[in-house]
Amino acid sequence: MTFQTFDAVTRPADGPPRLAALREKMAEAGLAGWLVPRADAHQGEYVAPHDARLAWLTGFSGSAGFAAILHDQAGVFIDGRYRVQVRAEVDGAHFTPVPWPETRLEDWLVAHLPEGGRVGFDPWLHTEAEITRLETRLASAGITLVPHANLVDQIWTDQPAPPAAPACAHPDALAGRTSAEKRAELAADLRARGLSAAVLTLADSVSWLLNIRGADIARNPVVLAFAILHDTGRLSLFTAPEKISEDLRAHLGPEITLRPVSAFGPALRSLGGPVLVAADSVPRQVVLELHEAGVAVETGADPCLLPKARKTPAEIAGARAAHLRDGAAMVEFLAWCDEALPGGHQTEIDVVRRLEAFRAATGALREIAFDTICGAGPNGAIVHYRVTTATNRKIHPGDVVLVDSGGQYADGTTDITRTLATGPVAPEVRDAYTRVLRGLIALSRARWPAGLAGRDLDALARYPLWLSGRDYDHGTGHGVGAYLCVHEGPQRFSRLSDVPLEPGMILSNEPGHYREGAYGIRLENLVLVASAPALPGGDPGRAMLELSTLTLVPFDLRLVDRAALSAEEIAWLDAYHARVLAEVGPQVSDSARAWLARACRPLAGTA
Structure with missing residues (x-):
């Protein structure tokens, strides 16, 4: 059994006739606009096929976004992760990508609707806070929001049934x-x-x-x-x-x-x-x-x-066990990649299938945590790229390959990204990779006073990139559940997060850099917030926190510019790799163990 499939879930050509049918329903209802969210009634990030209204109507299949349909405009609102993807998935002659949150929905509606306009929405699919905010702004422009039975459902004649899987x-x-x-x-x-x-x-x-x-x-x-x-x-x-x-x-x-x-x-x-x-x-x-x-x-x-985010000792122990198991599967996979990818015969789909097989071989995999992202060369610049048979790319020697994946195990949820070399790379790529790695290390080494939030630490991971005029258009990290959703709130490393970090919270640490049309780089470990021991000379009674890394997988040292690392960064990287070798080494095959020993070689003392 395999979990991931590679069929395209939408086609741009399907959008225009569906848009025309929706506009007919809007006219019948006396509505100047209709809102199409990504969310279902439970406001989860991912939705069942029954609730995939945004993808069905527009073609956009990303995990965040929404559409505002007017009689002469059809805006598809997407954040920085999807700026490249949306252009490939929607019919640009009928749908207009709108950068969000830079452009707010309420401002866009005011700019495109006359006074007296009535905009319909399904009140089961929009939150109270969202509608209250929109109503406040739109009322000043004479625009009314109207709760209404879902118009998309009225034209979706082959809509799948609601899910009813056994619990x-x-x-x-x-x-x-x-x-x-x-x-x-x-x-x-x-x-x-x-x-x-x-x-x-x-x-x-x-x-x-x-x-x-x-x-x-x-x-x-x-x-x-x-x-x-x-x-x-x-x-x-x-x-x-x-x-x-x-x-x-x-x-x-x-x-x-x-x-x-x-x-x-x-x-x-x-x-x-x-x-x-x-x-x-x-x-x-x-x-x-x-x-x-x-x-x-x-x-x-x-x-x-918050109680869900503060993992219990049992959940923390389960997370560590899941990450050890997952780390062993990843090491087997990376050893295979080093042997197979430089030959130029593998495709992105081959890589995804092989990784899933290594996880399944543990005998403990319940599900993958999300569709594996495997982007080779320019596909790596699509932040949430999902390979299909139509986009599947052969991996050429010298390609940079970004692999972001995770597993759902009964004792924990994993999420890891590694960027791999398949041959010599340009100095620009090595420099970018090293800066991303330095950002991950900076956040991993952080100590901070209790009470700070993710927004207070987010810049640590970006600073090495900022020094070179680079950045990335996504948060640095999200919360992670305990055999639950791989994206879990309320905690996150983000400029927008004001939720104080607390012991027991699990988050991702995943800075990146993307050059459209060329390559993508992202590195990701999961980390656990923990109380930090007191240090000599520290303020008496001041509680401090730190991060404990859960993920146990080496980084690709062939992409690291050693000369750009400080002594402290090298010490952290060598200690991390020594821990990976000691803990994961006994869990893998002889050939993978030999590969792991080479991959975890220390940098200290080398030229």
């Missing part, structure tokens, strides 16, 4: 806490705040809270469900009943009431207030249901986010 129990031993313990803690907080209940709509929050996992979303082991957590610790779970077996009902216990999704709206209207909703993730429809029933609403953060 399963996630062992308490791997979670480190029972669902009852988690619910009791959150319920106590609700009572302390004078709240009667919390509405949960994020699939990974519900899955984490109940210690369950599923397969409703490819690559993300979550159960698509809504939940209402009461201040007693009891919980109402709204999902397709066929997902829940009798054994799983027993795992959930008597404090969990299972109800169909159709009962969610009536249940909201029956609540006594006040009720906690997360405005940045709860659909507008949830708030409409509560308001129409006169239920008092208090907005705040999803109560599961």
